[in-house]
Amino acid sequence: MLGVEAWVVVVLAVALFVGALVQGTVGLGLGLVAAPVASLLEPQLVPEMMLWLAMLMASQTMLTEHRGTDWRGLGWALPSRVVGTVVGVWVVAVASDRLIGIAVGVMVLTSVLLTVRTVTLPVNRLTLPVAGLVSGVTGTATSIGGPPLAILYQHHRPVVLRPTLAAYFAIGAALSLVGLGLAGQLRVDVFLLAALLSPVLLLGIVASVPVRRLLPRELVRTGVLTVCATSALVLLAVSVF
Numbered sequence: 001m002l003g004v005e006a007w008v009v010v011v012l013a014v015a016l017f018v019g020a021l022v023q024g025t026v027g028l029g030l031g032l033v034a035a036p037v038a039s040l041l042e043p044q045l046v047p048e049m050m051l052w053l054a055m056l057m058a059s060q061t062m063l064t065e066h067r068g069t070d071w072r073g074l075g076w077a078l079p080s081r082v083v084g085t086v087v088g089v090w091v092v093a094v095a096s097d098r099l100i101g102i103a104v105g106v107m108v109l110t111s112v113l114l115t116v117r118t119v120t121l122p123v124n125r126l127t128l129p130v131a132g133l134v135s136g137v138t139g140t141a142t143s144i145g146g147p148p149l150a151i152l153y154q155h156h157r158p159v160v161l162r163p164t165l166a167a168y169f170a171i172g173a174a175l176s177l178v179g180l181g182l183a184g185q186l187r188v189d190v191f192l193l194a195a196l197l198s199p200v201l202l203l204g205i206v207a208s209v210p211v212r213r214l215l216p217r218e219l220v221r222t223g224v225l226t227v228c229a230t231s232a233l234v235l236l237a238v239s240v241f
Contacts, residue, residue: 002189008041009193013200020057020204025212026223027153027162028146028169030054030201032231035143040238043097045190048180050143051173052194057201058169065163070156074168076125077132077149081172084136089179091141101239104138108147108232112225115151123152135168140176144235145169147228158212158220 015037022029031050038045062069091100114121121127131148139145149168153161180186215223 002042002044002193004042004045004193009197011041012038012045013197016053016197016200017204017207020201021208021211022223022227023057024061024205024208025215026220026227027158027165028150028224029227030057031139031143031146032227036231036234036238039097039101039142039235045193046097047092047139047141047143047176048186048190049194049197051139051176051180052191053198053201054143054169055173055177056194056198057205058166058173060201060205061166062163062170065159065166067163068157068159069163069167070153070160071167073123073128073153074164074171076128077135077168078171080129080132081136081139081168082175084133084138085140085172085175085179086136088137088140088176089183089185091137092180092185093183095141098239100141101235104142104144105232105236105239107134107138108144108228109236111147111151112229112232115154115225120155121152127152135172136175139172140179142235143176144231145172145176147232150224150228154221154224158215161220161224 012034015034016030019030019033022033031054034053035046035050038050131152135145135148138148146165146169150165153164156164177186
């Protein structure tokens with residue numbers, strides 16, 4: 001195996017539980033919460049472990065809440081995600097973890113700040129491909145690919161937001177894993193660790209059900225933005241210091 005110490009596995013499990021709880025509530029959060037923790041403790045696990053777990057959790061949400069999925073919008077975002085995935089695989093091969101972390105942190109914070117300042121981006125044939133391209137790069141390189149699409153869909157009802165993001169995450173993570181596999185960047189021991197930690201996701205999903213029922217739409221939007229900003233700050237801190 002990877003030689004990951006037991007206490008690190010426990011901390012990762014806690015981070016994954018919190019991330020699954022957040023994602024089950026507001027539509028994203030698994031990678032945003034857990035990826036910075038994994039990067040800090042065991043950089044070798046990112047992005048691969050998080051992509052396996054993100055695909056698993058997103059697939060579950062996609063299957064159980066599929067009725068509200070905006071498949072038309074995804075049809076515009078996913079093709080450019082493929083292009084972004086190719087770029088992301090190249091970034092994984094040539095860039096340092098520090099440089100990737102700084103770039104992603106700045107991108108996410110910029111997106112959140114634009115939104116907080118009442119900048120509402122339209123969901124159309126221009127913004128969706130751009131979001132898909134950016135998230136393809138960042139999602140493949142760092143496993144954090146949710147913010148670009150989440151920013152676009154933040155004003156949609158939770159019943160549309162959650163399954164749409166879930167479908168995008170599931171398909172996008174699969175594309176990223178295929179790309180990394182073709183480039184020889186996948187490892188069996190990382191997959192086994194992801195499988196070992198996967199039951200924690202179920203606990204987070206179960207815990208999110210009562211929380212989700214109590215949250216109004218505006219609070220869900222605030223939650224999405226808060227998770228994005230917090231993740232970006234943590235990622236920047238880890239990358240810089």
